Amino acid sequence: MAETVTLTLDEAHDLCLRVLLDHGLGGKQAEAVAAVIVAGQRDECHSHGLYRLIGCAHVLGTGRVNKDAKxxxxxxxxxxxxxxxxxxxxxxxxxxxxxxxxxxxxxxxxxxxxxxxxxxxxxxxxxxxxxxxxxxxxxxxxxxxxxxxxxxxxxxxxxxxxxxxxxxxxxxxxxxxxxxxxxTARGEIELHRRAGKTIAPGLALDAAGRPTVDPAEALRGAMxxxxxxxxxxxxxxxxxxxxxxxxxxxxxxxxxxxxxxxxxxxxxxxxxxxxxxxxxxxxxxxxxxxxxxxxxxxxxxxxRLPSQRRYDARLRSLRAGVTIPTPLYEELLALMKAPSENARASGRLG
CATH class of the missing domain: 3.30.1370.60 (Malate/L-lactate/L-sulpholactate dehydrogenase, NADPH binding domain)
Structure with a gap:
């Protein structure tokens, strides 16, 4: 199986919307959330892109978010x-x-x-x-x-x-x-934990107040x-x-x-x-x-002016779509009530 999956921006939007709707979020609210997540992925802000669907699905499952907010x-x-x-x-x-x-x-x-x-x-x-x-x-x-x-x-x-x-x-x-x-952003530490990578020194302390480069210890301690x-x-x-x-x-x-x-x-x-x-x-x-x-x-x-890398990434994504790790893609599909037939038909599931 390939290590990554590439989606068009429309496919990324449909994936977001499907996960959010399947978790009971109202239509207008789901559209608003999906637009922001896709914008993050489009600009290669990975900690604020499709990965964020996991957190959104979790909070919807807790019952805290008002799914029909007005x-x-x-x-x-x-x-x-x-x-x-x-x-x-x-x-x-x-x-x-x-x-x-x-x-x-x-x-x-x-x-x-x-x-x-x-x-x-x-x-x-x-x-x-x-x-x-x-x-x-x-x-x-x-x-x-x-x-x-x-x-x-x-x-x-x-x-x-x-x-x-x-x-x-x-x-x-x-x-x-x-x-x-x-x-650093907390999402970046979480992405390092998921990838099994250490974080740079000077970003966090462990629960005992000691400097750490272990992302799991950082998440338990203090940034x-x-x-x-x-x-x-x-x-x-x-x-x-x-x-x-x-x-x-x-x-x-x-x-x-x-x-x-x-x-x-x-x-x-x-x-x-x-x-x-x-x-x-x-x-x-x-x-x-x-x-x-x-x-x-x-x-x-x-x-370099800030955001220039984002703008460059945006051009790439508009031309070629967005690429995410296959394990993340599979995790997002698993958040749906039933993985879409389109995803299976495309061969993206291997």
């Missing part, structure tokens, strides 16, 4: 939109409320988009890159479960607490970065922040802005709410949306050109 969009203030996700997946709530948030950004120049009571499993770039493609700048923050020790500590306290930013570019893909304030005290301070900022400020759980509370089920985190998310055209008026063109001068200066030193 997000409620709240016009909270002139520049604030809130969406009560009704304990559904964040991507569905995002889709329901982002239109009003963009209207407010166009009017005020700045809007805060808050998602409460949501299960968040994905990277943040799929939420903000489309905003930059429409001419907005955006900053997104979210906590998770308490998996990460503060600088100088040895016990889990913070979430991986990612921060993502996007800036519009007229003739290029948006400038986007998306990174955890932990030294570390990037940049020592600097990453620790930024992680604290994420906890505060995407927790108490928006009336939602910090990572400690999310972990306690999980109550040992091992589900994906339940908490809130904050997205700040900026409309440069309102900030700048007639000076818009001059300042967008200034930003391009900065990007050109970075590239001129043979440095």
């Amino acid at each position: 997000p409620r969009v709240i016009d909270w203030a002139p520049s604030i939109v809130k969406v009560d996700a009704d304990f559904g997946f964040s991507s569905y709530a995002y889709n329901e409320g982002i239109g009003l948030a963009l209207e407010k950004a166009r009017c005020q120049g700045l809007a805060a988009f808050v998602i409460n009571r949501c299960y968040h499993f994905s990277a943040l770039w799929p939420e903000i890159e489309p905003l930059a493609e429409q001419g907005f700048a955006a900053l997104a923050l979210t906590p998770s479960h308490s998996w990460v020790a503060p600088a100088g500590g040895t016990r889990p306290l913070f979430g991986t607490n990612p921060i993502a930013f996007a800036w519009p570019r007229a003739d290029h893909h948006p400038f986007v970065f998306d990174f955890a304030t932990s030294a 570390l922040t990037f940049g020592g005290h600097k990453g620790s301070a930024m992680s604290t900022m994420v906890e505060l802005l995407a927790g108490p400020l928006i009336n939602d759980m910090i990572s400690m509370e999310s972990k306690a709410f999980d109550d040992g089920l091992g589900a994906i985190p339940c908490h809130g998310e904050l997205i700040l949306i900026f409309d440069p055209s309102v900030f700048l008026g007639d000076a818009l063109g001059k300042n967008l050109a200034c930003a391009e001068t900065l990007f050109d200066a970075i590239i001129g030193q043979d440095a």
